[in-house]
Each structure stands twice: as C-alpha cells, then as structure tokens.
Amino acid sequence: MNVDITFLPSGRSASVRAGTTVLDAARKAGVPIRTRCDGKAACLMCKVTTASGQGLSPLSDNERRKLAGLEGQGTRLACQTKVTGKAVVEVPEDPLRAAVRRQLMRQAEEDELW
Numbered sequence: 001m002n003v004d005i006t007f008l009p010s011g012r013s014a015s016v017r018a019g020t021t022v023l024d025a026a027r028k029a030g031v032p033i034r035t036r037c038d039g040k041a042a043c044l045m046c047k048v049t050t051a052s053g054q055g056l057s058p059l060s061d062n063e064r065r066k067l068a069g070l071e072g073q074g075t076r077l078a079c080q081t082k083v084t085g086k087a088v089v090e091v092p093e094d095p096l097r098a099a100v101r102r103q104l105m106r107q108a109e110e111d112e113l114w
C-alpha cells in the first residue's frame with residue numbers, strides 16, 4: 001500500500017510504500033535532509049518536525065532516548081520514523097544556508113542606510 005507524505009516548506013511530496021522511512025521518502029521527493037550516519041540514528045542531523053504526528057510510526061525507545069526531550073515539541077528523526085499514512089513533516093532550513101541568508105539580510109539593511 002502506498003501512502004503520501006508532504007514536506008514543508010517546499011510543499012514537495014512523494015508516494016511511498018507504507019513503512020518507508022521519512023529519510024528515504026524525502027530522498028524520493030528530492031528534499032534534502034542532512035545526514036552523516038546514513039540512517040543509523042547516530043548523527044542526529046536528520047531532525048524534522050511534525051505538528052500532529054499523524055501518518056507516522058510511534059516513537060521507538062531508541063528514538064526517544066536519542067531525542068532526549070525534543071519529541072515533546074514534535075521533533076522526530078527522519079531515519080527512524082516510518083511513514084504509515086498520509087503525513088506532513090517540516091524540514092528545518094540547513095544551518096549554513098540560514099546563516100548566509102541572515103548575513104545577506106543584515107547587509108541589505110545596512111545598504112538601505114546609505
């Protein structure tokens with residue numbers, strides 16, 4: 001059975017087999033999610049958030065331990081979370097890209113002063 005998952009803020013989506021990890025679904029949708037351990041729950045770089053948790057597998061003990069309290073804010077590890085139904089997850093902006101964007105905004109504000 002295939003299920004749909006949508007990634008925010010891009011709005012890209014993918015139809016994947018139920019049980020596919022969010023990380024693999026993101027790859028199929030062409031949505032970049034940072035990872036160093038390639039899905040072994042070691043790097044903790046693949047965090048995504050979900051408002052409702054609907055359409056996603058329940059937290060495993062390993063994921064809960066790795067998240068150390070962040071799960072209460074809707075944070076999940078994309079490599080450990082499986083898509084079980086229609087789901088929507090938000091992928092945070094890459095920290096390097098966010099830093100560059102903030103710097104460019106600051107520079108534009110300074111340019112306006114001149």
Ligand code: FES
Pocket residue numbers: 034035036037038039040041042043044045046077078079080
């Ligand atoms: S990919 Fe490394 S913890 Fe998920």
